[in-house]
Amino acid sequence: MNTSSRLLANWVILGLTLTFLIGPFLIIILAGASDTSYLAFPPEGLTLKWYLKVFTVESFRASFLLSMALAVFGTLAALLLGVPAAYALNRYALPGAETIRTIVAAPIIVPGIIVGLALLRYLVVPTGVTVTLALFMAHTALVLPYAVRVVSSSMHNLRADMEEAAVLLGCSRLQAFTKVVLPNIRGGVLAAFILGFVTSFNQVPVSLFLSGPGVRTLPIDMLAYMEITFDPSVAALSALLAFMSLAIVFVAERLLGFSRYV
Template sequence: MARTTNWVVLGLTLTFLIGPFIIIIFAGASAGESLAFPPAGLSLKWYAKVFTVESFRQSFMLSMFLAVFGTLAALLIGVPAAYALNRYKLPGDETIRTIVAAPIIVPGIIVGLALLRYLVVPLDFTVTMALFFAHTALVLPYAVRVVSSSLHNLRADMEEAAVLLGCSRLQAFTKVVLPNIRGGVLAAFILGFVTSFNQVPVSLFLSGPGVRTLPIDMLAYMEITYDPSVAALSALLAFMSLAIVFAAERLLGFSRYV
């Protein structure tokens, strides 16, 4: 009895959480002209159309660029910061921690607007640059947190031993620490990638003629055309995210780090 109740509750919850996604997959596979479920016959024409829309191609490239390089940049400054916060007794380390974590607390729409008003307009930054900075800042807290937790699990005396055995501090880091937190860094990268790629509010104001991230472009497309191609694109993107996450899970047990 208790078992049945258990599965009923879980079944209902999961239907609510995942059902809409399944509907999107099928609505995108419609043979008809408008978005509907159940679809008017099945066809892959809208999935094919996605690849012919030029603005999707452009905005996909921009979103990819931001997600990959924004996350790499965040790791580049985030990993040393996480290392320093874990291994050194720094003056003001709480302040540093708060500053680095701040982007997670401030609503994205405000970040986008602030960067537009005070970087793009007066300092002549391009919108793409502002997007790059915004996405880097947004991913930074995740990078620091995830890498911190994997550094936390790594005993500091290993590096000390390496230093005693004649390594420089940098060698100790690259030869001993880095290989051991590889999984954490990769997990941070994937988390950062997915966060950046799906980000909407930050990019809302940071768009200009011809410069739009993919989610913003999808919103704009939906306003203009009401065909199932946005559903098809949504489904494709979801599969892309899932493939990345599953590959990571297979390779290194991604969920241990998140």
């Protein structure tokens, strides 16, 4: 094969792959703009009414806020637990460090649906903890492994003697952490936050069983809505969510080369 035909074959294969991976998004963007009361593609007439309707559906608004709050506060809580853990696992020769690592990583290995069910049955039902609190804790635990992993990898290159140097220059241990460690792992912490946020926001299986009257995360709400109505608003909402994720990732990539942490 000569060079130019090889190049052509190259791009044909990549074009097909990318069409398969990304094409569907273009389709839902257009399907959400169809001026029909049912899903149609190609769209019959273009309208923005479904995109606007998304914002007026009361349950979408409520579940969007819940998902947002879970993603933000769940991830913050996970960082609050995860950053000190990552720090300690990197710095100290702890007895049972491997066990701690495994326990903290466990939520990645256990399928989410099982976690949701287990929490519902053995936490919410017996202790009367609210579903919202259970959701919050489940999402925190879900994001925790990512927080520990990403922060650990950014702490890995940070030598311990840098903190010792700071202490010898007059820092307390805490000051050495805030003035020397934190500024140097800021990128990792931010990346962990974004990764955690996206993971939590998109999460379905964990939240599946953890829903109650008026308490539903957005993806679950969308699933429920789809069972009743077949209008293009879910397509419109899917498209909007895709844009949101893309925007977050794009900004993160521009700001800190996010992809090297994923």
